[in-house]
Amino acid sequence: xxxxxxxxxxxxxxxxxxxxxxxxxxxxxxxxxxxxxxxxxxxxxxxxxxxxxxxxxxxxxxxxxxxxxxxxxxxxxxxxxxxxxxxxxxxxxxxxxxxxxxxxxxxxxxxxxxxxxxxxxxxxxxxxxxxxxxxxxxxxxxxxxxxxxxxxxxxxxxxxxxxxxxxxxxxxxxxxxxxxxxxxxxxxxxxxxxxxxxxxxxxxxxxxxxxxxxxxxxxxxxxxxxxxxxxxxxxxxxxxxxxxxxxxxxxxxxxxxxxxxxxxxxxxxxxxxxxxxxxxxxxxxxxxxxxxxxxxxxxxxxxxxxxxxxxxxxxxxxxxxxxxxxxxxxxxxxxxxxxxxxxxxxxxxxxxxxxxxxxxxxxxxxxxxxxxxxxxxxxxxxxxxxxxxxxxxxxxxxxxxxxxxxxxxxxxxxxxxxxxxxxxxxxxxxxxxxxxxxxxxxxxxxxxxxxxxxxxxxxxxxxxxxxxxxxxxxxxxxxxxxxxxxxxxx
Ligand SMILES: [Zn+2]
Numbered sequence: 001x002x003x004x005x006x007x008x009x010x011x012x013x014x015x016x017x018x019x020x021x022x023x024x025x026x027x028x029x030x031x032x033x034x035x036x037x038x039x040x041x042x043x044x045x046x047x048x049x050x051x052x053x054x055x056x057x058x059x060x061x062x063x064x065x066x067x068x069x070x071x072x073x074x075x076x077x078x079x080x081x082x083x084x085x086x087x088x089x090x091x092x093x094x095x096x097x098x099x100x101x102x103x104x105x106x107x108x109x110x111x112x113x114x115x116x117x118x119x120x121x122x123x124x125x126x127x128x129x130x131x132x133x134x135x136x137x138x139x140x141x142x143x144x145x146x147x148x149x150x151x152x153x154x155x156x157x158x159x160x161x162x163x164x165x166x167x168x169x170x171x172x173x174x175x176x177x178x179x180x181x182x183x184x185x186x187x188x189x190x191x192x193x194x195x196x197x198x199x200x201x202x203x204x205x206x207x208x209x210x211x212x213x214x215x216x217x218x219x220x221x222x223x224x225x226x227x228x229x230x231x232x233x234x235x236x237x238x239x240x241x242x243x244x245x246x247x248x249x250x251x252x253x254x255x256x257x258x259x260x261x262x263x264x265x266x267x268x269x270x271x272x273x274x275x276x277x278x279x280x281x282x283x284x285x286x287x288x289x290x291x292x293x294x295x296x297x298x299x300x301x302x303x304x305x306x307x308x309x310x311x312x313x314x315x316x317x318x319x320x321x322x323x324x325x326x327x328x329x330x331x332x333x334x335x336x337x338x339x340x341x342x343x344x345x346x347x348x349x350x351x352x353x354x355x356x357x358x359x360x361x362x363x364x365x366x367x368x369x370x371x372x373x374x375x376x377x378x379x380x381x382x383x384x385x386x387x388x389x390x391x392x393x394x395x396x397x398x399x400x401x402x403x404x405x406x407x408x409x410x411x412x413x414x415x416x417x418x419x420x421x422x423x424x425x426x427x428x429x430x431x432x433x434x435x436x437x438x439x440x441x442x443x444x445x446x447x448x449x450x451x452x453x454x455x456x457x458x459x460x461x462x463x464x465x466x467x468x469x470x471x472x473x474x475x476x477x478x479x480x481x482x483x484x485x486x487x488x489x490x
Contacts, residue, residue, distance in 0.1 A: 002024050005021075005489055006202075007091075007484075007486070007487050008234075008482035009066040010039075010484060011032075011034070011459055012457075013461065013463060014460075015038070015460065016035070016036060016106025017039065018458060020032060021093055022202060023093075024179070027179035028094050028179070029098070029178060029179065030095055030114075030118075031197060032107045033098045033100075033111050034104070034107040034109050035064075035105055035109035037106055039062070039063070039064050052142060052152060053079055054080070055142055056072065056113060057082060057083055057086075059113070060086050066484070067086055067089070068087070068092065069090060070093050071095055071114055072087070072113055072115055073115050074116070075149075075151050079153070096117070097120075097167065097175075097177060097178050098118055098119070099178065099182060101196065102208055103126050103133065104191065104209070108130060108146065112145040112146055118164075119166065121167040121168075122167075123171070125193035125309070129274055132301055132302045132306075136297075136298045145164075147163065148161035149164055171186050180199065180200070180202075182198070183198045183200065184196075184197055185223040185227070186216070186222075187207065187220050188211050188212070188214040188220045189208070189214070189437075190214070190272065190275050192274075192276050194208055202490055204231065205227035205234070205452070206234040207235050207446070208236070209236050210437070212438055212445065212446070213245050213248070220446075224449045224450055227450055229452075231453045232454050232455075232456060233447065235443065236459040236460065237443060237458070237463065237465070239443075240462055240465040240466060241440065241465050245441065245442065248278065248434045250432075250434065251278070252282075254432040259376060260289065262398045264373050265372055265398065266377070266391065267291070267400070268388060269282055270384060271380060273298050273380035276299075276302070276303070276316075277314075280316040282376070282378045283295070283316045283321060285376075291373075292320065292376070293320075293376050294368065294378065295324065297349045301346075303315045304349065318360035323353060323363065324379070325362040329342070366390075372394060382414055382417075383418075385399070385422065388425055388427070389424075389425060393425060395426035397426075397427055399429050400432060404435065444474055447475050447477055448475075448476070451477070452477050454477055455475070455477045455479055456479075457481065464481075
């Protein structure tokens with residue numbers, strides 16, 4: 001009989017940071033290898049921990065990354081003798097592939113630290129999402145080296161990179177190169193190209209991040225069917241303590257009303273940049289309401305890249321869509337595209353429109369300012385409120401926040417800064433959001449439909465709620481609460 005071990009190295013008692021090691025005899029895989037954002041925010045302060053020379057050391061010391069030998073990049077280990085000593089005292093793992101469920105940083109963001117011998121397995125669209133989001137973000141050096149590695153030891157020429165071994169998987173087909181049978185099935189979440197997995201040889205399924213109330217709920221239903229009857233179910237429990245279920249349809253309806261109420265004023269919706277489906281819905285809504293949709297350059301870049309990659313994701317058509325032109329340069333009234341203040345990706349988004357190579361036209365804030373009732377802004381990130389100051393909205397203009405609520409102190413601080421600007425700009429603020437995660441009742445349904453012998457909750461701050469539900473008879477599967485230092489023999 002093969003011996004199967006499961007280790008939840010991180011993500012058992014937190015939302016995000018999933019790092020699940022599954023080994024059968026002496027071969028293993030990771031299911032996700034994300035950044036635990038909460039832990040990172042708790043320990044990382046100042047620039048010291050951000051220098052390449054010290055990053056891995058600080059991350060291991062504070063256990064932002066698990067102490068395990070055999071999984072990290074040799075070039076980073078060789079930078080610092082102390083790292084080897086920490087790792088030698090940790091556990092030893094044999095892993096040849098990191099299989100990623102979707103393009104959220106809390107599921108893939110620590111792959112850059114993994115040894116060059118560990119391949120990364122993603123879907124084609126997922127890869128495009130990850131690459132374009134990294135490029136258009138402030139993620140730098142090691143953490144951005146997901147698909148290519150800049151070797152710090154061999155002194156490669158400046159900018160020279162080595163490709164990490166890559167396996168592009170397709171839904172319903174066994175992942176090539178994996179040491180045992182792992183089959184990906186798409187699930188519904190708050191961004192496209194999200195997957196759950198069936199590990200046949202371990203009779204185990206992993207939900208990734210999942211919901212039943214989104215536009216692609218059919219995916220979730222099919223995943224449930226495909227993995228039904230497994231012995232073990234690794235299930236996310238972000239919202240195991242909440243029965244609130246607001247659908248994407250409800251969100252669209254609410255946003256429509258909120259925009260309509262402000263017929264003669266500007267309206268702006270803030271959504272996550274990777275939620276391509278919601279962006280597409282909002283563009284359509286904007287057209288129906290007779291307003292010109294204006295999207296952020298970051299979303300535009302993602303859409304351009306998805307189109308280029310031949311992705312199957314339905315991206316919005318940008319024919320009549322405006323692309324928000326950020327004022328950044330010191331010359332030409334703030335819009336000099338030759339300026340270094342436009343990063344390469346941003347410059348490309350704009351130049352492709354100036355040259356007429358791609359659809360969509362550039363819209364400057366002052367143009368929006370002149371005809372405020374003719375636009376619907378679809379922007380990403382609370383910091384975009386600063387762009388509203390560029391536009392100069394008439395008092396009482398509407399801003400609708402459609403992203404998840406702040407769930408830690410740092411995000412609360414961000415939120416309060418955002419609110420300061422909202423008040424200063426005299427905006428009429430509304431909040432409406434449909435979560436990317438299943439609510440308690442949906443989670444119970446998922447478990448009851450799959451009927452696993454045992455469930456292993458992950459991606460939750462409240463794993464005990466699963467135990468309570470078992471105790472009161474709502475869940476029939478046995479509940480295993482994983483501990484990071486423990487290997488569970490399946
Ligand atoms: Zn997610």
